[in-house]
Amino acid sequence: MDEHDEMRSRTYPVKEDMAFQRRMWTVERVGRYGLCLLLLLTLAGLFSRGPLSWATLELTHATLEYDRFLRNGSHTDVTLDLHAPGATRTVAVLGGEALDAISLESIQPQAESMRTVRDGLELTFRADDTGHTRAHLSLGVNGLGLQRAYLRVGDDTVPFWIFIFP
Known part of the structure; x- marks a missing residue:
């Protein structure tokens, strides 16, 4: 055969x-x-933490490090670096529909003040002698799907997104 x-x-x-x-x-x-x-x-890291999920936003006076892909019911940490040379206080606004899907659990160091603005959360931090602040935000995730957000520092605004898996 x-x-x-x-x-x-x-x-x-x-x-x-x-x-x-x-x-x-x-x-x-x-x-x-x-x-x-x-x-x-x-x-x-497509479905959780890893190189595909890690993201960094760069603005003139700020940097935001976060995970793009999250799971519903999980926790995530976000690092916010603010630098405004010569300033004694730094202010950042996190906003967008993503705030409906995440909850702020803690901030280290504690913000000097927090207040809600029209479509976001304004955080004011005391800066060090060089005008630098590094804040770690712990967030709880309670949502699904693609969530859009933005970071505004001064006149700079940059949009970003996160995707929340069930």
């Missing part, structure tokens, strides 16, 4: 449809590659 005989359909001893079998082998191969790709994306 040669190789071509093995790939032909037959009825004896078992009925085989080799054209269908070859399609099924292709589907299995594609499925295997798809699962490997999904595993690699998961390890890289």
Whole structure:
């Protein structure tokens, strides 16, 4: 028997449809590659913490480090660096629809003042001698789907997004 005989359909001893079998082998191969790709994306942080999830926003006088991909019911930490040379206080506004899906649990160091503004939360921090403040915000996540937000420091505003998985 040669190789071509093995790939032909037959009825004896078992009925085989080799054209269908070859399609099924292709589907299995594609499925295997798809699962490997999904595993690699998961390890890289698509569904939680990792290099694909880490993000940094840069403004003239601020930097925000956060995770793009979160899970509902989880907690995340955000780092906010504010630098305004010569200023004694630094002010940042976090706003957008994402504030409906996250809750502020703690801030270190404590903000000098917090107040709600039209569509966000204004945080005022005491700056050090160089006008620098680094704040760590602990957030609780209670939402689903794509959430849009923005960071405003002075006249600079930069939009960003987070995605919350169930």
